[in-house]
Amino acid sequence: MSKLEVGQIAPDFTAESTHGTIHLAELLKESEKGVIVYFYPKASTPGCTKEACDFRDSLNSLKGIGYSVIGISADQMGPLERFADTQSLNFPLVSDPDHEILESWGAWGEKKNYGRTSIGIIRSTIVIDPAGIVMKALYNVKATGHVARLRRELGIED
Secondary structure, eight states: OOOOOTTSBOOOOEEEEBTEEEEHHHHHHHOSSEEEEEEOSOTTSHHHHHHHHHHHHHHHHHHHTTEEEEEEESOOHHHHHHHHHHTTOOSOEEEOTTOHHHHHTTOEEEEEETTEEEEEEOOEEEEEOTTSBEEEEEESOOSTTHHHHHHHHTTOOO
């Protein structure tokens, strides 16, 4: 599927996570401002660890203004649980080994890494409002500095 764009309705999903079964529609109902869904290539790799820890360290301020955070990768639950445990991650990580969510959100496809083209997870962050409408759709983001940029765009002071 193509990438999501601002103004579109984000695809709903129900999936297993490190915090039990996640129902996006339920999280949206409970959120004041919305849900930040980020997609990352592989748990416990350097870039993905940096990004996850940045979200972990920013979670209180994100929650403070009304956002929840969910991380999604194609990893199986075992590696996700170890990753969440090792890094003390305080938000759910969703397992999508069949790429259903990844594909429907435009986070699976052709990407370039160090000049090589491959098919896989496109590091992305989508911010959706409580009605399920895409407010921000950021694709091919860098792991380092991404959360700080997102915080600035959401109006959160450092």
